[in-house]
Structure formats: structure tokens, C-alpha cells
Amino acid sequence: MTVLSIEGLSKTFDMHVLGDTRVTGLDDVSFDVHEGEFLAIVGESGSGKSSLLKCLYRTYDPTAGRVIYHDGDEEFDLASCGDRVVMGLRGDRIGYTSQFLDEIPRVPAVDVVARPLVEQGTAVEEAREQARGLLDALHVPAELWDAYPATFSGGERQRVNLAQALAPKPDLLLLDEPTSALDPETRQAAIDLLESYLDDETTVVGVFHNTDVVAQIADRVVTLDDGRLQSVVPVTEYDQEVSR
Template identity: 40%
Template sequence: MSMLEVADFGKRFTIHHLNQTMHAVEHIDFSLERGEFIGIVGKSGSGKSTILKSIYRTYLPDAGKIIYDSERFGSIDLSAATERQMLYLRKYEIGYVSQFLNVMPRTTSRQLVAQALLEMGESEKAAHIEAEKALMHFELDSKLWDSYPNTFSGGEKLRLNIAMATVKKPRLLLLDEPTASLDHQSKIKVREIIEKLKANGTTLVGIFHDIEFMEGLCDKVYDMKARRLVQQQAGVVGES
């Protein structure tokens, strides 16, 4: 079976003070095999992030199914999974990279990355070694390793966010604008780690406004305007 299948997915939001219900997205269909990468493109407000957040179950879908081939639970509909199941999946199988960093206060960047590995059952020594490797890969200044991230720039926070998610080598990785505030060199580092994760079998769903970054990286491209998969051609994708 597919690693991930999104079937007739829909999500709506209720604006209570206006007594109105808005359809954020509807009739979304796509599937991914193990190790594939799909890029979702479209204008701001078209519902791209809503899809990712619903797969991660930050949002609860209103229609359709999101079927994930879990190592622990087998075929599971994420829209109907229990909170306990979702907590397990987020901890061990599904990673999420946001543009924003939301972490425990008074925890250093080194501790945050190491903690991600400790949760996976790594020894303390191995966790700290791998954490340093990840921080070096994403070129986070070593002076910041033992600093609190609330003092970091937007780009530094994003690089730390990516390090925390990718160091766990998740089976499914969701990327919400992972290169939004990065310079060219940092984008290359992100691309390198995505290629490595893909080669090791990680399945990925990503949102990008940087079309050049997607070239040759995604196996599939889903166009929110057309509501279908499109060929990965700059002319088609760029106008989405």
C-alpha cells in the first residue's frame, strides 16, 4: 500500500462572531509511495498549510480520509486516530518543520536537538554527538549551541527547527516553507538533508514558494488551483 493517501480531504473553519463557515480546502486527492516527495504549490490562503496541519492532526479534518502506513499501527486513518496514537506518531514516526519555532523555554539549542534523539531511545552520549553533527550541518554558529533560541534570528530559528525534525529521521516528514528565511547556502544544506532522507526512505510532503528549490527534488507537484497533480515544470508550477 501507499505510505500516505489523502482521499477527498476537506477542512472548514467556523467564524463564530460572524456566524459563518468557510471551506478552507475540499476534494484534495493524492498519494505517495515510500521515499517519494510531493510539493504543494498555490497562492497564499489556498489551503496548503491546512493540508499539512491536518496530516499532523493539529487540525481535525472535516471530510475524507488521510491514510498513513504506520510502522506501529499499520494502515491508520489519521483523521480518526486517537490522541494517544497521534502523540506516538509525532514522537516516533511523523516530523513537522514549521516556519516558526515553538520550544520549551530556558532550553539551549544543543539540548533541544539532543532531546529529540533521547525521545527516540538514543543514549545520552550518542544523542549529543548526533546533535552536534546536525547543528554543524545546518551551520548554526557553535557560539549559539548553548544559548536560548529566543535570542536567535529568524533564519537561525528555522535552521534549528529543521535540525530538530530531521535528526530523528522520521518515516514521514512535513515541511511548511522550510526555506522561507534562509540564505542560499542554508537552502543548499536543507536540500542536502532532504535528498539524504529520501535516499533512506523518508516520505515527504512540502510547501514551497521558492520554485527553483523544488526543481529536481520533488517526485510530484500538487497544484492547489487546479486541484490535481501537475508536471514539475517551472511555467506551470510558477503560476499556481
């Protein structure tokens, strides 16, 4: 079953500080995302990976094209539907995490992670217990759970960010470089958690630079170059290309 149908997606940026120069972020990108798969987005810096993810989440308004989200018997064009519809889909249906934690002042890490569960209706202490389990699985020291993330290292903040995104188990999870600041040990812990915590009904689209992570966790790989789609292949074919 198809979860996302991306059709002719384009995004341009008007750079006013550069004399209204128009920069292409995405150029006529089309592919489908299947239910339950882990789809990795790869490419060199500036290839359009993050722009693609932000268009899917509607942080960016696409310039052209469609992004059809199939939710049971309903379909939503994420490229053009109203902001209220987009906000309604975020949370337990569409989740997103970037490399950087959007910190909430004076809120402990455990409550940052627990918040989406509480918003779903989970009792506060039960949500906090689940949050502690996620933080522990990501090797966040217990003495930091009740501390403010603003005081954390970049890698610690990134792990809190990932835990918060995973907590509600969204139907579609968009990950933008979720392990970029992690050392090999904590990166492996994040991969293990992604594989164990999410069930087969969760679809993941993730941007990655690390080819070893892609090889370990992805089902298919989308390659972008200069905003254009180069290929969509099974991870085994991608591994063969990388190893040449």
C-alpha cells in the same frame, strides 16, 4: 507502495468574529503519497497548503474525508483515529516542522535538536553529537549551539527547527515552509542536508513557495488553489508549466 491515501479531505473554519462566517480551507482533496518520494505542495497564499499539512499531522481535525497512513501491515485513519493513537505515531514515524520554532524556555539549541533522539533511546551525549552535526550542516554558528533559541534570528530558529525534525529520521516527514526565512546559501545547505541525511525509506511532504527549491528537490508536485486540488504532476511537468 502507498504511504498516505488522502480521500475527499475537507476542512472548514467557523469564523465567529466574522458573524459565524464559514471559510473553506480544503475542499474534497484526494491524492496518494508514495513511499520514499519527496512530494511538494505549492499554491498561492491562502490556497490551503498549510491547512493540508496540519490535517495530515492532525493539528487540525478534518471536517470530512480520510487520511489513511499505511504503516507496514497496519493502517490508521489520521482523520478520525483517537488522539492517543495520533500521539503514538508522532516522533520516529510521523514528524512535522513548521516555519516557527516552538521554543522550550532555557533549553540550549543543541538539546532542542537532541531531544527526539534521546526520546528514541539514544544516549544523551551521542544525541548531542548528532545534533551538533546537524546544526553545523545547516550553518548554525558553533557559538550558538549552547545558547537559547529565543535569542536567535528568525532564520537561525528555523534551522534549529528543521534540525530537530530531521534528527529522528521519521518514516514520514511533513515540512511547512522549512526554508522561508533562509538566505540562498543557507537554503542550499538545508536542501543538501535533506538530500543527504534522509534515506530512501523516508517519505517527505513539504510546502514550499520557492520554485527553485521545488525543482531541485521534489519528485512530484501537488498544486492547490482556493482549497481545491488542481494537479498532481511529476516535477518535470511542473518545471515546464512554471517556465512558460
